[in-house]
Amino acid sequence: MTIAAIRAAFPVLSRAGFHYLDNAAMAQCPGTVVKAVAAHDLTARANVHRGLHELARRADEAYDGARERVAAFLSAGADEVVFTGGCTLALNIVALALEERMQAGDRIVVSAAEHHSNLLPWLAMARRKGLDVAVIPVNRDGRLDLSDLSMIDRRCKVVAVTHASNVTGAVTDIPRLAGAAHAVGAVLAVDGAQRLPHGPVDPRELGADFYAFAGHKTYGPTGIGVLWGRREALETLPPALWGGGMVAGLDGDVPIPLDPPARFEAGTPPVAQAVGLARALDWMAGLDWPAVRAHEAALTRRLLDGLAGRDGIRLVGPADLADRLPVVSFAVEGCHPHDLSHLLAERGVAVRGGAHCARPLMSALGLDEGCVRASLAPYNDETDVDALLSGLDHAIGVLR
Amino acid sequence: MSDDLYQQAIKDLAARESSRLDPADVSVTLDNPLCGDRIVVDARLSGGKVEAVGHAAKGCLLCKAAAAVMADNAAGRDAQGAAELLDGARAMLKQGAEPPLPALAPFLTARPHKSRHDCILLPFKALAKATSP
Structure with a gap:
């Protein structure tokens, strides 16, 4: 099954310009x-x-x-x-x-x-x-x-x-x-x-x-x-x-x-x-999980590389792909996660900003103001990751 | 669009330096669990009215900006005055009322963004609590 076919099973994802990357909070539901x-x-x-x-x-x-x-x-x-x-x-x-x-x-x-x-x-x-x-x-x-x-x-x-x-x-x-x-x-x-x-x-x-x-x-x-x-x-x-x-x-x-x-x-x-x-x-x-995992890993790599190539961004979590899910969190110097999430939402990119109901982890990682989290699912594709990265550039430009 | 929400006037307010007040007669800490905003408001009171106020805001840009407006407009307010300011800010955001202070006019663009209202109201809630008998 192709990623496009997987995506087609989720009616809400057919909306143009909509990029759902808040799957760790709630995944979408197939029709x-x-x-x-x-x-x-x-x-x-x-x-x-x-x-x-x-x-x-x-x-x-x-x-x-x-x-x-x-x-x-x-x-x-x-x-x-x-x-x-x-x-x-x-x-x-x-x-x-x-x-x-x-x-x-x-x-x-x-x-x-x-x-x-x-x-x-x-x-x-x-x-x-x-x-x-x-x-x-x-x-x-x-x-x-x-x-x-x-x-x-x-x-x-x-x-x-x-x-x-x-x-x-x-x-x-x-x-x-x-x-x-x-x-x-x-x-x-x-x-x-x-x-x-x-x-x-x-x-x-x-x-x-x-x-x-x-x-x-x-x-x-x-x-x-x-x-x-x-x-x-x-x-x-x-x-x-x-x-x-x-x-x-x-x-x-x-x-x-x-x-x-x-x-x-x-x-x-x-x-x-x-x-x-x-x-x-x-x-x-019914999914081909080895293929799905390879797809998720490629998207995660694309997102990690995209974030790492931008100034003032701190990646939260492993930089490698071993034993990790397609969940990528980050903090942006001088920009509060809530403001970033708000501006990303205005560009059609759904992420989560905050402490993620994990206060002890935020403290352990020195993230007093929390972080932004993008969490992927099998139906996400490169357009979602790229929309996040370009939306992030826009948001940082607005806030700084 | 939210680009309007993050207009320069709001960013300038949020960038203002703030400091705690020591000694203070009362200190109030309030949190916004949605985004993790935390405001601490210190007040020195005389006859129930705010004589001086200090604050520390850890949170989003809107919360910090609103905290600056609160700090500028706290002096001389008693419990009723602080409650009126909170009610006025709430009515501005939720009921289309005029801003209770000219300094709150930049926040009118936040009206459609209901999830952000609490960020803006948090400092005013803290002031109301600090002055309540």
Whole structure:
């Protein structure tokens, strides 16, 4: 499939002069996904695992089928896939469910590159339970510094890291951290929100115990995320949220949780969104990923070279293409990221400026005012990168 | 177009030097989480009115420019006067009202850019908070 054919699947990208480079915040949605969601709601809208009527049966089939397709994308079992309201909720569920086993003085290890969604839930738990929080630092290029993992010691019960930074695009060596975590009996929770939109992942093979991602970043609907849990890990966790659809019954006033994944899906789940997410992952599965990755790498190189050739621009993140996503952040001397983003938007170039919900990383990299981020997807092409570079020249000219 | 938003008058205001006030009777720090703007306003008060004001603005060009206007027009204002200034700036941006101060006229071009209103209002919110009893 050519890049032009990929691009054609996204109606919004047909707008002349429009260059969408904010995919790390939210990817665009193929028309087939939007149609699948609408078709579900028009023909099979009912609650799931509750009713016996025709629409309920259709909804059950659609929802359970979506779970199987998501599982296939992750090379996992369907019972290892929990549908949630988003990646943030998925990570909060892991934290809440693990809290019961945490004792004062236990340690949680996070990295300095975490998005707040994989940081704040752990910090909140640490405050509630009197836990120690240790941070894996980053190097100057934003990659995690894994040279000293002594912090992952016997006190450590959880290692929570991102698979790839939403700011630098740097990909984390998950197998190495999995080895360190499991050697001391800790569990490894991975935020896959940024990595998964760039190709299938096998979280079990990576060594993760929990792996979370979001629908809206994987070309799917908003309001849906996935928590994958290693079967053995999920089975040992208590529910994090309580409500309808997740208990077998009550023993007096004691709820009897169902087995995973239902145990973690209290209340009415995002049914139509699950159908849409499955369709989005089907679309992803149909791509030639080696070719797409080569295309993304070429665009990243073009963007990095273009930025490096301009005065007063500081690249944030790795300058090389090894183990990095097509996410490129930068700061411009004398120009605030918000002003740059505003002026780029006026030229039809959609990027994100700010701290990117990653305040600790901004501090670690000395970016008090944040940075501008351009994040690419398979449907981006050279015209998008060139529009960004020329728009940047214009914006800098206006602001200086 | 936003090129008009970043007119020379706005850039000149944003480029002005600013400094904190020490000692101050009150210091207020406010953040704009959208873009990371942070304003600190220090005020020395006499009888509830601003006698002197200092500030430090870390943020976008619009926020810094608005902070300069706020600093120029804070002296003599009490809580009501600061609230009126904030309300006037808000009405100018959101309801098409006339600028409450001539110095705010350059910001009229920001009206269509709703996401930037908070950048401009942040210094005035800080002043209102600093003077509130």
